[in-house]
Amino acid sequence: MSTACSTNWPPRGASSMLGEFDIIRRFFTRDVGARHDILVGIGDDAAVVEPGAGVLVAAVDALVDGVHFPVSTPARAIGHRALAVNLSDLAAMGATPRWATLALSLPHADANWLADFAAGFFELADVHDVALIGGDTVRGPLQVTVQILGVLDGQPLRRGGAGVGHAVYVSGSVGDAAAGLRMLSRDNLAHPLAQRFLYPQPRVELGQQLRPFASACIDISDGLACDLQRLAAACGCGARIQLEQLPLSAALRAEFGVDEQHYLALNGGDDYELCFTVAPDKQQAFNAWCKQSAQPVTCIGSLVEGAALVLMDHAEIVARPWSGFDHFAEDE
Ligand code: ADP
């Protein structure tokens, strides 16, 4: 902000119009008094936090209207998703999220929209005890950029580091969010699949719990096929997936034929599940942990020699269309 200058924070606007300061004060400034790790929050030139022991982990993701969500997406879902996609990145590293900043570009200041957006953002922030400590508010096309900061005491999970023979797992179910996007295009927002697209639940707790077991990890944002290939490439391997082992939700099975289920599970993005590997020497300990934990994880294949993603249906190699989403693919 460069046009206003204030000595009292939060400044109270003289006019009844919703100005930049009003937006920040009314919708994004919350009491963080209980958070002793926040030395300076919203209202100064920068936030100051106390990370404590361990290392700092940072990620940032931008959501653009019409690119990352349909233009008709409810404001509450945009607020939720903007934070969720970032939490998912920290989950994939096994980190604990703590603070977020929010850069918001809005075509106009609509109080109802902002209230819903903030409700979606803070509902999820509260689940993970994430505090909003700063941001920027500008006029422009609708675009939401959240930066997340977290901490990690020990080694992060990484995309690389696993090897041939490590088992490949995925959390939850895959394909639901992409299926949900189709429901949204039919204006069926209440459908459980549409809700999976609108309100993804990042696997923050699972990511932290996987640190003793996983040899590599990635979150699924662009589709299982694409993201598993990224993990495998970082490990210098290929990967083999058993189609019959893919975890598919009852809702997905109810709506689509088998080929379409596989297509959505492999190519559909936005699930924000974790895809990770377990080395043979950790398998027994991991199996024991799986039994006593309530976390939904499914073994779907393994890392193999080479660089390809091989799809198997039981013992048969099958050819299926697959490719993840690439923002610049059409430019090539
Ligand atoms: P500056 O001009 O120094 O960049 P601003 O006037 O833009 O600061 O912002 C004032 C304060 O409000 C800063 O602490 C900033 O981090 C915070 N802020 C601005 N926009 C947001 C937002 N959308 N969400 C949370 N905090 C925000």
Ligand code: MG
């Ligand atoms: Mg400043």
